[in-house]
Amino acid sequence: GQNIDQPTEMTATEGAIVQINCTYQTSGFNGLFWYQQHAGEAPTFLSYNVLDGLEEKGRFSSFLSRSKGYSYLLLKELQMKDSASYLCAVKDSNYQLIWGAGTKLIIKP
């Protein structure tokens, strides 16, 4: 079966750095997405990785290792508005997007 694993919840302090991990087992791989979703709102796109390595975009970075079936989202200089759920999703061999359950990130002052 296909599976995406993420921690259910994480807590971090304002101004700090947090890393949210995602491991996947899918039938094929055609890219990995990270989305941010605030409570009661729709997801918004954060990043896309299809090749191994680190993609940096401002305070957010995303890393991919295809051989390990592993990705992480790194958030720097955390702000209170970063409190949200972070969804990892992988596109499989049929180009179908398989979603993780999401990681709820709580930022404390």
Add this chain to the structure above:
Amino acid sequence: GAVVSQHPSWVICKSGTSVKIECRSLDFQATTMFWYRQFPKQSLMLMATSNEGSKATYEQGVEKDKFLINHASLTLSTLTVTSAHPEDSSFYICSASVGAEGYNEQFFGPGTRLTVL
């Protein structure tokens, strides 16, 4: 950036009635539109995928006769929840994508919160 709208943003209806939700891509033509459902504190659950002018592909366990999808144009898809029941109360989100298969980011609408009394 690409904008997707949904209407209504929230709706309350009586059990047994039907509700239609519209999803529009405002500044681009969407190759494919997706309909998701999300229950509280749970992740997105894909209900169906639709391409303009063809029948929607429903995920396993989703009743196609209950959740009617019409993809009339490259900018509009509608989801009709027929004979709604309280267990259909959920957050319904549509998304749209454009481009080649290899990379096609999904742009999400703001969602529609459905409450069935």
